[in-house]
Amino acid sequence: MNLIRPDKIIVGMIHVDALPGTPNHQLSVCEIARKAALEAKLYHDEGVDAIMIENMHDTPYLNKNADHEITAAMTVIAHEVKNAIRLPVGIQILAGANKQALAVANAVDLDFIRAEGFVFSHIADEGMMNSCAGELLRYRKNIGADKVKILTDIKKKHSSHALTADVSLLETAKAAEFFLSDGVIITGNSTGEAVEPSDLAGLKSEIKLPVIIGSGISNENIYTYWNQADVFVVGSHFKLDGHWTKGVDPGRVQKFMRTVHSLRQ
Template identity: 35%
Template sequence: MDLNQTFKTDRPIIGVVHLLPLPTSARWGGSLAAVIDRAEQEATALASGGVDGIIVENFFDAPFVKERVDPAVVSAMTLIVQRLKQLVTLPIGLNVLRNDAHSGLAIASCVQAQFIRVNVLTGVMATDQGIIEGQAHSLLRYRRELGSDVKIFADVLVKHARPLSSTNLTNAVQDTIERGLADAVILSGWATGNPPNLEDLELATAAANGTPVFIG
């Protein structure tokens, strides 16, 4: 993947729009207008601050479902991303938490967003939502069926999770790219806000062999 084609730079900084609780989530407040207003404020602030792209995620829907989200979440996120595209000219991506890559891909394809983040594309991870299995085989076929060119950014040994197998970082990166067909990989620390260490970043970059590596 050539990052310059998507972000106009080979070292893009992607800002996150953390959506307030959406319909059907545990903390849903009853006003989609309030969610949209907050998302618009965050997106315009990020764009003014100079980021190279934006990713929209249902961050405040915790506790998350581990697989398919409710249709109301898909509808709300579709509407919100469409509104944001009218406000900012930056590339936009989606992360439908905890691991609903199919919904993310469907939304992105319909609103012409550029990328999605997938927390578990390959392998099996023990998470606070339970056991999550990667569905790369299904997701890549779905992208082909949609005729979509949305890029797939996949976490490797994703935060807030532990692999059930004894795989090492090098093998995990290679499998995610070569067997999961990720367009880029994401390396993070143990939890939200914790960066990866430099040694792991160097290992991941070497294993990626030219495929973009993002710091999550």
């Protein structure tokens, strides 16, 4: 998966339903997988470039961990999504369960994972989250998953960064690059919240890594960010009423991708 293209990359988010063992779990794993595959097909048919699956309905999350049943379920779901489409597919397992995500990606031949807590420490709403780059990249090497790209959140949403208040976003990005990240993800303060444009100013010219916007992208603001990033992860905006808890709205996806096509031209 080439993350730097002249026509940019749009990644559609699939927030899979609550998985076994979590407080909001209701559907069977097979039902969840079928629903995820249908959303993936919808994204594919509307011209979205890549897919990412995430267990966002599994609140409250464990800190840098996910139980075995979550990893097993995400493997089944990822397999169904991968077989349903011919697009790059990635995965994130919350919260910060980066090894589990990498194991799933390797087993199912996914293209990338989204990793939290790659460099520096921060306090997430799950608690203290320390850096994992050295451990995670060694794990990738040990299981033979070198082809799986690791895209890394920096100064991530739903977190306090008081511990690293003296380290700028740019310096954090440079640290991620030095620690062999495959791309840096910039977000707003919470899910669906837009990135501060000033946070992106000059970032692409200072690092060689792909710059990825990981929250708050919409049909109304994509113009603002188009030249400041390489990849745009779109979740909430693609959902009914623009809320991440709801299903994908084909009309919203169509309208957004029409805007993207006009920007590409």
